[in-house]
Amino acid sequence: xxxxxxxxxxxxxxxxxxxxxxxxxxxxxxxxxxxxxxxxxxxxxxxxxxxxxxxxxxxxxxxxxxxxxxxxxxxxxxxxxxxxxxxxxxxxxxxxxxxxxxxxxxxxxxxxxxxxxxxxxxxxxxxxxxxxxxxxxxxxxxxxxxxxxxxxxxxxxxxxxxxxxxxxxxxxxxxxxxxxxxxxxxxxxxxxxxxxxxxxxxxxxxxxxxxxxxxxxxxxxxxxxxxxxxxxxxxxxxxxxxxxxxxxxxxxxxxxxxxxxxxxxxxxxxxxxxxxxxxxxxxxxxxxxxxxxxxxxxxxxxxxxxxxxxxxxxxxxxxxxxxxxxxxxxxxxxxxxxxxxxxxxxxxxxxxxxxxxxxxx
Ligand code: GLU
Numbered sequence: 001x002x003x004x005x006x007x008x009x010x011x012x013x014x015x016x017x018x019x020x021x022x023x024x025x026x027x028x029x030x031x032x033x034x035x036x037x038x039x040x041x042x043x044x045x046x047x048x049x050x051x052x053x054x055x056x057x058x059x060x061x062x063x064x065x066x067x068x069x070x071x072x073x074x075x076x077x078x079x080x081x082x083x084x085x086x087x088x089x090x091x092x093x094x095x096x097x098x099x100x101x102x103x104x105x106x107x108x109x110x111x112x113x114x115x116x117x118x119x120x121x122x123x124x125x126x127x128x129x130x131x132x133x134x135x136x137x138x139x140x141x142x143x144x145x146x147x148x149x150x151x152x153x154x155x156x157x158x159x160x161x162x163x164x165x166x167x168x169x170x171x172x173x174x175x176x177x178x179x180x181x182x183x184x185x186x187x188x189x190x191x192x193x194x195x196x197x198x199x200x201x202x203x204x205x206x207x208x209x210x211x212x213x214x215x216x217x218x219x220x221x222x223x224x225x226x227x228x229x230x231x232x233x234x235x236x237x238x239x240x241x242x243x244x245x246x247x248x249x250x251x252x253x254x255x256x257x258x259x260x261x262x263x264x265x266x267x268x269x270x271x272x273x274x275x276x277x278x279x280x281x282x283x284x285x286x287x288x289x290x291x292x293x294x295x296x297x298x299x300x301x302x303x304x305x306x307x308x309x310x311x312x313x314x315x316x317x318x319x320x321x322x323x324x325x326x327x328x329x330x331x332x333x334x335x336x337x338x339x340x341x342x343x344x345x346x347x348x349x350x351x352x353x354x355x356x357x358x359x360x361x
Contacts, residue, residue: 005164005229005245007045007126010036011154015171016235017052017084022059024052024087028236033091035241036131040097044245045126047161049134049154050088056080070143077138088133100130103137106147109156110276115269119160148215155219158228159268166228167244168216169235174254175200175217187252193224193259224256225361226268231255270316270329270358277318277329279309279336281351288321291328291359298350299330299357301342311336319352331356
């Protein structure tokens with residue numbers, strides 16, 4: 001990165017924000033707030049995606065109740081979130097910086113209107129010099145519709161806000177060539193666009209958070225493919241944020257280099273909405289080949305060989321090839337019944353216009 005990133009999304013994991021006994025780790029939080037304040041003083045915009053609500057709530061809830069996992073998450077997050085945000089408010093307040101709480105859910109990324117509304121709100125906060133502190137609304141999220149974890153949420157926020165950089169702070173320096181505890185493992189300094197280091201990732205999850213290095217790696221690949229660089233680093237290293245921004249060579253980390261490809265806001269929204277499609281359009285071999293090429297083409301009824309599911313105009317649909325391999329995702333310009341009635345026909349208007357078609361990598 002030759003140019004210093006201006007807009008930075010910093011995701012901080014539960015393991016950095018809470019101590020082993022589940023109480024807030026005020027030392028780490030205060031060190032991070034100091035650094036965010038310094039970054040802001042030097043012209044950066046910072047968005048914090050902060051986990052730790054559930055862990056923190058668990059630490060302060062002394063009554064033992066027999067609750068299922070969902071009720072527990074809701075209860076703990078409701079208590080923990082308020083403590084965390086209070087702490088952020090106090091710590092940033094010492095610098096005269098205002099913080100604003102953004103609690104969100106996956107559904108807010110599923111509809112274009114909600115997506116753009118949320119985007120506009122956060123851009124207003126940044127313009128007003130307010131630090132958005134973002135977390136999932138764990139009290140209301142449905143289990144089946146939750147973000148995989150806050151790594152996924154931070155990726156969505158970074159691409160939604162056209163961030164220059166996403167920094168994921170965890171309790172590990174980055175991605176290693178083997179188990180981090182194995183002395184022969186080496187930290188991977190940078191990963192070129194398109195490279196997939198997931199075979200190096202040892203399936204282990206540390207401590208309190210929902211995610212692990214596996215999801216961090218997937219999210220980082222996806223986000224960097226959309227043109228936003230992603231850094232994974234250790235959150236409790238003194239000065240880690242300032243060093244990553246000002247002298248990255250001085251601090252251990254893994255950088256997923258951004259790919260030059262840049263998507264429009266609408267395509268970014270579509271790219272992240274794979275779990276919200278209402279149906280599937282299957283295309284023939286020729287259409288699949290054309291869609292996979294670099295050409296900017298729309299999907300036409302002539303290329304369609306099958307339709308499954310029911311959708312209305314404007315809904316998101318998946319596009320797959322004849323073998324059932326995912327090809328693309330897009331916003332349908334006609335409902336499913338119309339597509340079914342026009343499929344195979346020449347000279348018809350597009351099923352999905354190019355501007356609303358995101359071709360899978
Ligand atoms: N939203 C959860 C919390 O605040 C964290 C999810 C995660 O671990 O990524 O506790």
